[in-house]
Amino acid sequence: MKMLVCVSKTPETTTKIQLTADKTDLDKGGVQYIMNPYDEWYALVRALELKEAGGGSVTILNVGPADNDSVIRKGLAIGADDAIRVNSEGGGSLYIAKQIAAQAEGYDIVFFGKETIDYNGSEVGAMVAELLGVAYVGEASHLEMNGNVATITRDIEGGVEVVEVSTPLAISAAKGMAEQRIPNMRGIMMAKRKPLNVVEPVDAPSTTEVASYELPPAKSAVKLIDPENMDELVRLLHEEAKVI
Amino acid sequence: MVLVFAEATNGKFKKAAHEVVTYGAKTAAALGSDCVALTLGNVEDAGDLGRFGATKVYNVSAPELAGFDSGVFTAAIAGAAQQLGAKVIVLSHNSTGKNLTGRLAARLDAGSAPGVKAVPVVDGGKFTVRKAVFSGKAFADVEILTDTKVVSLVGNSIPVEESGSAVGVESLTVELPAPKVKVLSTKRAEGTTPLPEAELVVSGGRGLKGPENWGVINDLADALGATTACSRPVADSDWRPHHEHVGQTGVAIHPNLYIAAGISGAIQHLAGVNSSKTIVVINKDPEAPFFKAADYGVVGDLFEVLPRLTEAVKKFKSA
């Protein structure tokens, strides 16, 4: 099975978000970047497991600038065979999806993460599926293959749904799909020699633009309640916060 | 025209459907146009959506819509939008919506804003919507540049408002592709409100020491009519099911009230809960970082505080 795993680069999860003075961008000073956790822990690892069980290949795809090569190399160190980077500064979700779709023909499964933890879009995977005209199952927590038929469990509000679908398909991975893998020394050495092909983007317009960012208002100081007096807490929740 | 996809579960609307119609009506008002609602499949009392501001309700029913296939649903919504000439399409940012927003945007070559929290600001030719980014650590004001626009609304981010009365329902015929996805089974927890939709949430962390101690969490949740949640290590240790895990790598929630007991308040946990309107933290360590993000704090042993709080809630409810 030929598998493609789309990975993005995001600020590390403990990053304290600060903005530039004109509020049009994240203040990138001191920010550490990682591979988006859903892409790395769940999508990539499940693809590798399927390859180990049934053969085939796992290719990593990123749309981004040369800075992203370190994140791509990490994916190769975890075990992907090769990688493609579409050389671009990005231009919104639909722009990225069109770049991915231009590379994604001929794969049996295209994997995504459930969302990027910076933009929180949950939309690029669905866009690519529509552009390719294939089935899409979002927020999948289990995936089993039987020949070219996938059985997938997907998270829905307050429950789960089990579906069956034939390849080619696109899927977005949520918690449950696989367990995080830490690259070992051998993987890191081998990754240096694996092919990372850089290709130029196709033409596509930007459809959205972030006009500005804003930080949430600072929380006022916590009101401490006497642990013996829970009637007082209930009164405040009712009368002051008006939530019960 | 603004077209709102109002999802029904087993033929009935939930609060999310009333929220998106309210949102669609307000968006239409900002644009000086009309809001209509679209329902798919068999829906009871679809015209009731008029109460929340839809001037008309359309329905597409076809055997292809029996199970959820994002490709078929996308074709239905896009087809309806094109027939009706709708320029703004509104969905819920729930699991169904997350399978559809991107597909619809790609199909209509439209700009999209997934996960918006406020009604768009329409200024001259500009259409700008606010969405949470960095897992709730910041907001982005996103301008949608295309003529056709797709937005999805986060649950519990605007109040439901009644502004009209029931309206007529008209059937539409849209050409649909054969489904590629076959639904084998659908399981939903009965009785409790799912976490992404919950208004009240009671959550437990490693401070509970083990799954056998969850009674104190469940009792408070029962007394409040709240949904239960947990921190990631709790789900990772299988003390609780993984769908209860909230935070950066779990479910992001937006309740009116979040009560956290025995949770330290790590930044990745806060990322999923910081859009709660009111946060109550119960922790025996006065230095726990969660107190900095809390509205109300109780420094004490949760095994004493939670039962006391449950009693106080029961007393309040029966008063």
Ligand SMILES: Cc1cc2nc3c(=O)[nH]c(=O)nc-3n(C[C@H](O)[C@H](O)[C@H](O)COP(=O)(O)OP(=O)(O)OC[C@H]3O[C@@H](n4cnc5c(N)ncnc54)[C@H](O)[C@@H]3O)c2cc1C
């Ligand atoms: C990339 C990444 C992603 C992550 N994503 C998430 C996520 O989505 N969600 C998440 O929750 N975590 C996430 N984490 C883990 C996070 O960093 C913390 O480790 C985790 O949230 C801690 O869980 P906890 O607060 O239950 O446990 P602890 O940090 O162990 O805290 C337990 C708390 O209970 C208190 N306590 C103990 N006994 C009592 C008592 N009797 N009465 C009252 N209080 C008591 C203690 O004082 C302590 O504050 C992530 C971590 C990483 C690296």
Ligand SMILES: Nc1ncnc2c1ncn2[C@@H]1O[C@H](COP(=O)(O)O)[C@@H](O)[C@H]1O
């Ligand atoms: N620049 C990118 N390059 C490759 N894949 C991406 C990129 N951005 C997003 N993706 C993929 O799309 C998924 C969903 O992204 P989003 O819609 O932004 O939440 C991510 O988890 C990745 O799998």
